[in-house]
Amino acid sequence: MGNLNSIRIGKEAIVSLGQTPRHELKVQIRWLIRRDLPEVLEIERDRFAHPWTEEEFLSALRQRSCIGMVAELDQRIVGFMVYELHKASIHVCNFAVASWANRQGIGSQMVQRVIDKLSQQRRREVQLELRESNLEAQLFFLEHGFRAVSVLRHFYEDTSEDAYLMRYRLDWVDEDFVPEYAPKNRISQYEIG
Numbered sequence: 001m002g003n004l005n006s007i008r009i010g011k012e013a014i015v016s017l018g019q020t021p022r023h024e025l026k027v028q029i030r031w032l033i034r035r036d037l038p039e040v041l042e043i044e045r046d047r048f049a050h051p052w053t054e055e056e057f058l059s060a061l062r063q064r065s066c067i068g069m070v071a072e073l074d075q076r077i078v079g080f081m082v083y084e085l086h087k088a089s090i091h092v093c094n095f096a097v098a099s100w101a102n103r104q105g106i107g108s109q110m111v112q113r114v115i116d117k118l119s120q121q122r123r124r125e126v127q128l129e130l131r132e133s134n135l136e137a138q139l140f141f142l143e144h145g146f147r148a149v150s151v152l153r154h155f156y157e158d159t160s161e162d163a164y165l166m167r168y169r170l171d172w173v174d175e176d177f178v179p180e181y182a183p184k185n186r187i188s189q190y191e192i193g
């Protein structure tokens with residue numbers, strides 16, 4: 001449970017505001033293959049209130065521009081990411097780490113892998129949408145240099161919730177950053193780093 005430095009948000013997220021030294025689990029990152037799907041679906045159902053179905057994973061991964069990646073620890077899948085390659089950007093469609101392995105650096109290793117695919121000549125940015133209520137992931141992406149650049153009203157069909165469009169650009173330096181949208185609700189209350 002939380003302590004004075006943490007707050008509980010929504011279904012399961014504990015957002016901690018303090019500095020806790022953490023143990024990092026080094027994972028193997030590789031392409032997602034069909035037989036990973038049962039474990040991926042287990043993580044998906046564990047982490048999301050409105051999970052993708054198996055059919056949604058399959059139809060996304062059938063697209064030529066869509067790539068699945070998994071993080072493996074001792075032959076067990078502990079995280080996955082599904083992303084699309086566009087001409088000038090990478091779009092993260094789905095991403096989660098098993099809750100038992102949370103906060104041990106696995107998500108960071110996966111995001112870094114995607115950021116490493118950017119290049120000045122070609123794809124210069126990574127972007128994704130996050131639910132307005134998903135403060136845990138917002139803090140995670142802020143920590144990795146992403147910024148909320150706009151709000152997409154009623155983006156999610158299931159609950160009609162708004163989304164933040166979060167973006168990471170290779171050529172951003174903090175001084176240059178002028179958001180198209182400066183969030184004034186929960187996300188702006190926390191200063192990272």
Ligand SMILES: CC(C)(COP(=O)(O)OP(=O)(O)OC[C@H]1O[C@@H](n2cnc3c(N)ncnc32)[C@H](O)[C@@H]1OP(=O)(O)O)[C@@H](O)C(=O)NCCC(=O)NCCS
Nearest residue numbers: 014015016095096097102103104105106107108137140143
């Ligand atoms: C977001 C998510 C992928 C992060 O994965 P993770 O492996 O736990 O992330 P890491 O351990 O690499 O976290 C790195 C940093 O992110 C931030 N962070 C992650 N979880 C946090 C939390 N609960 N509270 C505050 N900051 C958090 C912290 O800065 C953390 O560094 P620290 O632990 O040294 O403080 C994971 O929480 C998750 O699967 N969430 C549910 C699914 C989801 O929301 N996916 C994103 C939308 S597609």
